[in-house]
Amino acid sequence: xxxxSEIKREWWKEAIVYQIYPRSFxxxxxxxxxxxxxxxxxxxxxxxxxxxxIWLNPVYDSPNDDNGYDIADYRQIMTEFGDMNDFxxxxxxxxxxxxxxxxxxxxxxxxxxxxxxxQSRQSRDNPYRDYYHWWPAEKGTPPRRWSYFDxxxxxxxxxxxxxxxxxxxxxxxQPDLNxxxxxxxxxxxxxxxxxxxxxxxxxxxxxxxxxxxxxxxxEFEEKYQGQHMIDIYAQGPRLHEYLQEMHHEVxxxxxxxxxxxGPGTKPDNVMKLVDERRGELNxxxxxxxxxxxxxxxxxxxxxxxxxVEFKRVLTEWDEVFSEHGWNTIxxxxxxxxxxxxxxxxxxxxxxxxxxxxxxxxxxxxxxxxYYYMGDEIGMxxxxxxxxxxxxxxxxxxxxxxxxxxxxxxxxxxxSHKITARDNARTPxxxxxxxxxxxTTGTPWLPVxxxxxxxxxxxxxxxxxxxxxxxxxxxxxxxxxxxxxxxxYQCLFADHEHAYVYTRTLDDEQLIVLLxxxxxxxxxxxxxxVKDSALINNYxxxxxxxxxxTLKPYQALILNTLA
Ligand code: NOJ
Numbered sequence: 001x002x003x004x005s006e007i008k009r010e011w012w013k014e015a016i017v018y019q020i021y022p023r024s025f026x027x028x029x030x031x032x033x034x035x036x037x038x039x040x041x042x043x044x045x046x047x048x049x050x051x052x053x054i055w056l057n058p059v060y061d062s063p064n065d066d067n068g069y070d071i072a073d074y075r076q077i078m079t080e081f082g083d084m085n086d087f088x089x090x091x092x093x094x095x096x097x098x099x100x101x102x103x104x105x106x107x108x109x110x111x112x113x114x115x116x117x118x119q120s121r122q123s124r125d126n127p128y129r130d131y132y133h134w135w136p137a138e139k140g141t142p143p144r145r146w147s148y149f150d151x152x153x154x155x156x157x158x159x160x161x162x163x164x165x166x167x168x169x170x171x172x173x174q175p176d177l178n179x180x181x182x183x184x185x186x187x188x189x190x191x192x193x194x195x196x197x198x199x200x201x202x203x204x205x206x207x208x209x210x211x212x213x214x215x216x217x218x219e220f221e222e223k224y225q226g227q228h229m230i231d232i233y234a235q236g237p238r239l240h241e242y243l244q245e246m247h248h249e250v251x252x253x254x255x256x257x258x259x260x261x262g263p264g265t266k267p268d269n270v271m272k273l274v275d276e277r278r279g280e281l282n283x284x285x286x287x288x289x290x291x292x293x294x295x296x297x298x299x300x301x302x303x304x305x306x307x308v309e310f311k312r313v314l315t316e317w318d319e320v321f322s323e324h325g326w327n328t329i330x331x332x333x334x335x336x337x338x339x340x341x342x343x344x345x346x347x348x349x350x351x352x353x354x355x356x357x358x359x360x361x362x363x364x365x366x367x368x369x370y371y372y373m374g375d376e377i378g379m380x381x382x383x384x385x386x387x388x389x390x391x392x393x394x395x396x397x398x399x400x401x402x403x404x405x406x407x408x409x410x411x412x413x414x415s416h417k418i419t420a421r422d423n424a425r426t427p428x429x430x431x432x433x434x435x436x437x438x439t440t441g442t443p444w445l446p447v448x449x450x451x452x453x454x455x456x457x458x459x460x461x462x463x464x465x466x467x468x469x470x471x472x473x474x475x476x477x478x479x480x481x482x483x484x485x486x487x488y489q490c491l492f493a494d495h496e497h498a499y500v501y502t503r504t505l506d507d508e509q510l511i512v513l514l515x516x517x518x519x520x521x522x523x524x525x526x527x528x529v530k531d532s533a534l535i536n537n538y539x540x541x542x543x544x545x546x547x548x549t550l551k552p553y554q555a556l557i558l559n560t561l562a
Contacts, residue, residue, distance in 0.1 A: 001487045003506055012202070012257035012282055013326055014484050015052035016363065016474055017102070017370045021334045022059055022081055023067060024427045025373060027439035034427070034438070036082035036090050043090075045456070047097040049376060050474035053257070054094060055204050057334055058104045059087065063113050065173040066149065066393060067425075068104075069206065070111035074191045091199055100201035102257060107188050108207045109174040116187075117175050124162050130181045133167035133213060143219045145169070146229040151397050153226070167217075169210060169233065171393060179211045179242055189249045196250070202257035205281070208243070209262050209273075212236025227296055234264020240272055243280040252279070259283040259328060259368075267320045274325040283368060285328040289313045290336055297398040298419035299411060305343065307516050311499055315490045318366055327367030331358060331375075337423040338381045339372070344516060344553060346380035351454075353553040354378075356469045356537035357514055360555035363477045364503065364512045364535075366488045374428050376470040377459050381423035382448045385413060391445055392422045431457035473535060476557070482508045497521050498550065502560065509560040510534070515550035522549045528561040 026038030036059065039046075046054065058068035061076040068078060077087050094101050110117060119128035124136075135142040135156060142165050145155035149171035156165040157172045167176045178184055192203070210233045224232045251258060260273055262284040273284050292313065293304025303309065314329075321327045331339035340346045344354035355378030362369045384390055387399045387409075395416055402412050417423075422445060429451035430437030436451035448454075459465035477483045486505035492498055497517035503510045511529060515521050525546045533541050535557040542549040550556065 001504065004481055004485060007485050008276075009485075010282075010326075012053070013368060014478075015100070015257075015368060016050070016477065017053045017055050017368060018046065018049060018051035019055045019057070019333055019370060019372045020046075021057045021373060021425060023057075023444065024425050024438075026428065026430070027441065027443075030439060030441040031080065032439050032441040032444045033080045035080065036077070036086040040086070040090050040093055043093045043097060043099075047099060048471070050471055050478060051099070051371065053100045053102055053201065055102045055259075055370065056104065058106055060106075063111055063173065065111070065171050069106050070109070070113075070171070070174045071106055072111040072113040073115075074110075075194055088198070095199070100257075102202040102204055102259075103195060103200050104206055105192065105203035105208075106206040107177060108210045109168065109170055109176045112173045112175055116177075116184075120175075121159055121161055121166070124164070131178055131184045132175050133178050133217075134162070135165040135167070135217065137163045137165065143217050144225065145217070146226055147171075149174070149393050149397055151400055153401065167213070169207070176213070177211075178213075179238070180213065185242065185245065189246060192246075192250045196254045196256065200256070202259070204259050204261065206261050207263060208260045208281075209234035209239065209264050210236070211242055212238040231264045234262070235269075240278070240280060243273070244278070247279045247281075251281075257282050259285060259370075262286055267316055270320060271325055274321075276324060283326055283328045285330060285370065286317065288317065294419060297402065297412070299415045300418055304418065305516075307496055307499060308494055310343075311490055311493055314365070315488075315493070318488045321367070327365075328370055329362055329365045329367040330370040330372070331362060332372045332424055333370065334372070334424055335421050337419055337421075338379055339375050340378055341381035341383075341418060341423065345518065348453075350518065350553055351380055352378055352466055353537055355466045357516070357553045357555040359466070359470050359473050360512065360535055360537070360557065361499065361514055363473045364483055364510075364557060365501075366484075366486065366503070369477075372424065374424075376467050377429065377454055377456055378466040379426070379429060379448065379454060380450065381417060382426050382446065383417035384420070384422065385417070387413065389446070390416075390420065390422050392420065392425070395420045395422065429455040431455050469537060476534060480510075481505055482510055486510070491526065492523065495521075495523075498523055500525075502562075509562050511558050511560050513548060513550055513554070513556045513558070515552060515554045518552045520549055520551055522547055525560075530559040530561065533558055 023034045025034040026042050027034050028037035059081045060071045061073035061078050062068045062071050116128050116131045119126050120132045142156045147155035155169050158165050168174050258281040260281050265284050265286045292309050293301050339358050340355045426448050427438035427443050432452045435443050436447045459467035482503050482505040486503035489502045491500045498521045499514040531543045533556050537555045
């Protein structure tokens with residue numbers, strides 16, 4: 001186990017990342033859509049949380065087929081969000097408060113309204129033709145490719161103008177960029193320099209594992225059909241060559257952080273992305289825990305809160321980085337449901353306690369925590385009961401597909417109350433006024449009706465609130481090299497209700513005890529512990545000798561006497 005003096009310290013390993021989905025954070029002009037001015041107005045709140053880095057979802061010019069993940073101009077700000085002056089003011093305001101800004105880099109695909117695509121589809125000999133992937137119709141139907149958002153799951157769209165199909169792993173309005181073309185790569189690197197010269201502090205790279213496509217678009221084996229194609233999409237033959245080139249051309253010139261969104265990354269391939277000796281990216285986030293108990297089209301089964309499996313996955317991922325690379329920890333983001341609904345209990349009785357328990361987990365693991373806005377006040381899923389309440393094209397299209405196949409729509413709606421992305425996209429609940437203080441207009445997505453009880457203003461007044469618990473936990477992590485760098489060991493791996501682990505660095509050992517259930521749990525520990533808790537979401541610690549009894553959803557961090 002390395003001593004602190006042997007560990008390569010980095011600011012991004014010691015940071016807490018707070019994610020802002022701008023559409024839902026704060027509206028400032030009454031159009032019902034969050035905007036950059038709204039974030040500027042809330043900067044003091046963000047700084048008060050004790051976080052270090054803000055990851056901002058895309059704010060670039062976009063027709064919003066996929067809420068900004070379909071970019072029409074990489075160097076302009078979306079009108080709904082403001083303009084470049086607002087952006088510059090936001091960045092300066094963050095830096096003035098010691099906050100860093102990480103932007104989204106969405107370069108697997110652009111919008112079909114991007115100038116490059118508008119040109120590309122004009123004619124087969126247009127200079128931009130090779131900026132995208134085309135399959136001429138005279139070659140017949142293209143080999144099967146699965147699409148996340150297409151109404152028929154088909155990633156090839158026919159375009160009559162040039163009698164050819166173009167590739168889109170996401171929606172028809174998100175054509176995949178052709179990284180095989182060096183001119184396209186040069187354009188992207190140039191655009192990255194543009195943002196770094198403005199002073200941003202890093203990029204979160206959207207589905208970056210998909211950028212290299214297989215030469216000649218071969219048919220994939222049967223086992224990779226449907227959603228399983230994700231695994232092979234992530235294994236494009238030139239992925240690492242491109243990332244090393246990007247590192248050489250751009251990343252190495254700045255003191256910044258990078259994190260891959262890594263669908264298809266697994267413990268046995270992730271090191272290629274993040275081993276610092278290879279010069280690619282700093283971090284990656286995987287989907288393995290999010291997939292527990294969740295099947296095709298996000299239909300859940302009884303395993304979706306299987307804690308033993310959850311611990312197994314997270315422990316396996318921790319081991320990968322024991323010598324090189326660095327892990328990430330997250331439970332939710334704009335693509336997943338609210339953490340308290342997904343992983344614990346959002347009933348009025350337990351929501352607050354369970355949220356604090358999950359906050360303790362996120363901020364006490366080894367790896368940079370990515371914390372999603374609103375989780376600090378324990379926001380929970382809105383649970384729409386009708387498809388026409390949803391705005392997310394993924395949910396809408398999957399519902400359409402299920403209907404077309406004569407599938408079980410009731411099961412679909414029930415599952416999506418737990419899993420759908422819109423659950424995490426409802427507006428932040430600032431106070432108990434109309435629309436939770438998010439907007440004076442009509443919010444683009446409804447506010448969760450629990451805002452009258454669950455909101456920032458109420459929690460500011462309450463020293464025991466989820467919000468103030470978050471601040472306390474964030475400050476503990478910042479002060480504790482053991483929580484940041486300490487070795488991680490999972491205890492009671494087979495226990496169905498408790499997640500217990502030690503974090504050890506030099507001569508300090510902490511033990512984190514988390515009860516993921518509604519029942520009390522007694523645990524006989526292998527070592528003696530101090531009874532004064534560093535963190536506790538109850539006001540009492542029940543210790544008898546080496547036996548600690550945890551109340552429902554209790555979270556404790558104690559010093560051991562080992
Ligand atoms: C991942 C993003 O997080 C998600 O919101 C988006 O829909 C897809 N990539 C496509 O860009």
